[in-house]
């Protein structure tokens with residue numbers, strides 16, 4: 001159900017780090033299309049051979065993303081199997097993961113952050129219409145294709161990455177590590193992974209974007225209190241001063257899954273967030289008049 005790519009058509013460039021059970025590299029893929037030779041920048045995601053049993057989940061996540069196409073969903077070109085190696089070949093997104101981009105201290109405007117939230121909401125709306133659950137929405141899985149430039153009125157452009165190996169395949173500890181992105185009901189059983197879970201994760205991701213990529217539970221004293229207590233005591237993430245934004249985030253992160261808003265409702269609420277007054281009232285950087 002997805003394209004297989006010949007190993008000899010791939011060339012490895014620099015290593016870009018690793019995900020859970022995967023190593024990622026920048027690379028190039030040569031292919032012949034309408035009689036011409038093309039060389040495309042790609043991201044190569046290698047699955048560790050020791051996690052062989054995860055490979056069908058690894059490929060499932062690839063096939064999920066290659067079945068559908070949307071401007072804010074990462075393009076997966078296909079997979080390549082070479083001996084012990086399973087490699088997913090994805091489009092290369094220039095500026096990489098959004099959490100690292102924000103952590104690098106790039107100051108971005110409120111409208112820049114809202115644009116990112118709206119683009120993620122439209123990707124989620126597309127998945128909801130196809131009844132496809134992503135299962136791993138977070139700023140680390142948002143890739144920045146265009147930085148945008150607030151002064152020129154050029155908006156950023158993000159692409160939602162593949163969910164990676166499914167939650168069902170991952171151990172309990174990985175689930176605990178995904179607090180507060182993973183919906184509480186999924187912690188009880190990964191059978192509870194539904195479209196509503198993506199709404200919860202959307203709320204946590206919008207919180208990250210408006211808190212410059214800071215990890216939501218950074219202050220939480222993880223030593224004494226296990227992360228699970230955050231859910232057991234129905235805690236919330238620290239609210240933004242922007243009341244309407246805090247409401248939207250808390251509405252998405254409702255402990256009652258069926259109380260969470262539909263994507264259309266989320267998009268409507270995002271569009272009703274007026275940046276002008278918030279920006280002027282709360283902005284640290286002077287707003288261009």
Ligand SMILES: Nc1cnc(-c2cc(N)nc3[nH]ccc23)cn1
Pocket residue numbers: 016017024043074090091092093094095096097143
């Ligand atoms: N599909 C993807 C995923 N990640 C990237 C990427 C880009 C970059 N500039 N630095 C990176 N560092 C780690 C990953 C990465 C690109 N494309």
